[in-house]
Amino acid sequence: MSITTYGLQHIxxxxxxxxxEQLGELLLRLARYKxxxxxxxAYLLFEAHxxxxxxxxxxxxxxxxxxxxxxxxxxxxxSMRKILRLLSKYVKFIGTKEAEIELLINxxxxxxxxxDRRTNYxxxxxxxxxxxxxxxxxxxxxxxxxxxxxLEDYNTLxxxxxxxxxxxxxxxxxL
Numbered sequence: 396m397s398i399t400t401y402g403l404q405h406i407x408x409x410x411x412x413x414x415x416e417q418l419g420e421l422l423l424r425l426a427r428y429k430x431x432x433x434x435x436x437a438y439l440l441f442e443a444h445x446x447x448x449x450x451x452x453x454x455x456x457x458x459x460x461x462x463x464x465x466x467x468x469x470x471x472x473x474s475m476r477k478i479l480r481l482l483s484k485y486v487k488f489i490g491t492k493e494a495e496i497e498l499l500i501n502x503x504x505x506x507x508x509x510x511d512r513r514t515n516y517x518x519x520x521x522x523x524x525x526x527x528x529x530x531x532x533x534x535x536x537x538x539x540x541x542x543x544x545x546l547e548d549y550n551t552l553x554x555x556x557x558x559x560x561x562x563x564x565x566x567x568x569x570l
């Protein structure tokens with residue numbers, strides 16, 4: 396005996412036939428089981444109508460978390476990974492590449508501002524390098540008109556990183 400799993404198409408068809416009261420009960424039941432489901436539902440209900448304000452809230456939260464970075468390299472790297480997990484969760488909620496680019500650029504700007512510049516701890520350096528490469532790839536996937544909007548911010552980030560971080564080489568990441 397095995398439990399049947401249904402695909403998204405079957406679920407979508409079944410949801411269309413449910414009355415509103417039953418649909419509401421199902422949503423609340425789903426929200427009870429996982430914190431992330433509850434957060435997604437809250438975003439869709441209360442925040443999705445104003446993405447710009449939501450992105451600004453996320454940037455402010457990430458900036459605050461960066462301002463609280465510990466001095467030790469190991470714990471600083473853990474804190475940065477925690478910030479990245481938070482950002483990736485919110486990017487999943489928003490669901491656009493533009494929002495992801497904006498939040499990752501903000502992450503990298505905060506990194507350049509708050510991270511210990513003298514550290515030789517490789518995991519901390521790799522966090523910035525991976526995010527810069529990710530931004531570069533995401534910008535490359537956008538339409539040319541939209542790419543132009545983000546290129547200036549990206550190039551400013553790369554220039555600032557090279558000025559403030561002696562180990563960062565701008566020419567490796569130019570678009």
